[in-house]
Amino acid sequence: MLASNSKLNQPQLQVQLGRLSLPNPVLVASGTFGYAREMEQIVDLTRLGGIVPKTVTPQPRAGNNPWRTVETSSGLLNSIGLDNDGIEAFIQHHLPYLSEINSRLIVSIAAPDAESYASMAGQLEKAGGVDAIELNISCPNVSGGVDFGTNPEACQHVVSCVRNATDTPILAKLTPNVANIVAVAEGAKDGGADAVCLTNTLLGMAIDWRKRRPLLGNDMGGLSGPAIKPVSLRCVFQVSRAVDIPIIGIGGIASLDDVMQFLVAGATAIQIGTANYYDPTITMKILDELPSALAEIDAASVSEIVGTVISNKSQ
Ligand SMILES: Cc1cc2nc3c(=O)[nH]c(=O)nc-3n(C[C@H](O)[C@H](O)[C@H](O)COP(=O)(O)O)c2cc1C
Numbered sequence: 424m425l426a427s428n429s430k431l432n433q434p435q436l437q438v439q440l441g442r443l444s445l446p447n448p449v450l451v452a453s454g455t456f457g458y459a460r461e462m463e464q465i466v467d468l469t470r471l472g473g474i475v476p477k478t479v480t481p482q483p484r485a486g487n488n489p490w491r492t493v494e495t496s497s498g499l500l501n502s503i504g505l506d507n508d509g510i511e512a513f514i515q516h517h518l519p520y521l522s523e524i525n526s527r528l529i530v531s532i533a534a535p536d537a538e539s540y541a542s543m544a545g546q547l548e549k550a551g552g553v554d555a556i557e558l559n560i561s562c563p564n565v566s567g568g569v570d571f572g573t574n575p576e577a578c579q580h581v582v583s584c585v586r587n588a589t590d591t592p593i594l595a596k597l598t599p600n601v602a603n604i605v606a607v608a609e610g611a612k613d614g615g616a617d618a619v620c621l622t623n624t625l626l627g628m629a630i631d632w633r634k635r636r637p638l639l640g641n642d643m644g645g646l647s648g649p650a651i652k653p654v655s656l657r658c659v660f661q662v663s664r665a666v667d668i669p670i671i672g673i674g675g676i677a678s679l680d681d682v683m684q685f686l687v688a689g690a691t692a693i694q695i696g697t698a699n700y701y702d703p704t705i706t707m708k709i710l711d712e713l714p715s716a717l718a719e720i721d722a723a724s725v726s727e728i729v730g731t732v733i734s735n736k737s738q
Pocket of ligand 1: 452453454455477478499501503505531559562596622623624646647648649651673674675676694695696697698
């Protein structure tokens with residue numbers, strides 16, 4: 424009796440993002456969790472709110488020249504360049520394993536044009552086992568990678584092409600490297616996205632001044648980790664106030680406090696990226712602690728705190 428009462432008092436962790444429902448709001452970010460198999464000994468994959476494997480492209484890609492990662496103050500620069508074996512190999516070798524995991528599977532795709540995004544979405548729908556498709560229209564490390572994510576019309580176009588090709592829920596992953604993130608999120612909404620993911624990495628660089636050479640083989644790369652958290656949080660706050668679309672917050676999340684900040688800023692769910700590298704069990708720790716943080720503010724569910732931050736300018 425006591426046990427069932429205490430279960431009844433547990434805050435509800437389930438969240439809804441458009442047509443995608445998740446058992447809890449804690450996901451892992453593309454490119455920082457491999458194809459999940461690599462993590463199965465360390466992480467209870469079935470506890471995750473969802474898994475986003477490394478972005479897959481129409482053709483295999485070897486990625487960029489080394490160095491591909493450089494540590495910075497409170498952050499990580501990467502220029503991996505979407506190294507992957509292509510959609511056919513993904514469907515053959517990774518999808519069977521990923522779709523068997525009792526978790527939500529969100530497949531991240533990137534392509535050179537809207538038609539290729541749409542045809543990949545069709546291939547994935549046909550293969551089955553995919554709960555949602557994340558459109559990576561924000562990769563700073565490949566030529567043209569952010570083009571769809573920096574222009575509201577281009578964003579709307581690519582999302583609507585994919586929308587027409589599949590009934591699978593669509594998440595549009597946007598770049599923070601824009602002057603007006605709200606306009607791009609509007610484009611994603613108008614194109615028919617179920618949710619937007621805010622954000623991918625910030626464009627940055629590091630230089631060896633003695634050699635007068637950039638450290639990354641690609642000269643520039645994407646900055647991630649705690650250094651970018653304030654920027655991603657600001658994007659979530661701005662979009663949440665202006666656009667009626669669910670948000671997945673991403674950027675520098677490394678603790679339960681970070682998660683709670685993103686939720687009250689307006690994110691319905693969050694993804695953890697770089698923090699997986701220095702603490703692969705971080706998602707499990709956050710999931711352990713989340714119910715008590717909700718109880719601390721008398722919240723009966725995650726959804727009731729989403730977007731509840733009050734602007735200091737609102738009086
Ligand atoms: C090494 C590395 C590889 C990444 N690869 C991808 C990728 O393939 N696709 C993608 O959408 N984002 C990729 N990202 C971006 C992350 O998914 C995430 O959006 C970003 O790192 C910000 O979150 P974080 O600060 O928690 O890492 C990558 C990030 C890192 C650090």
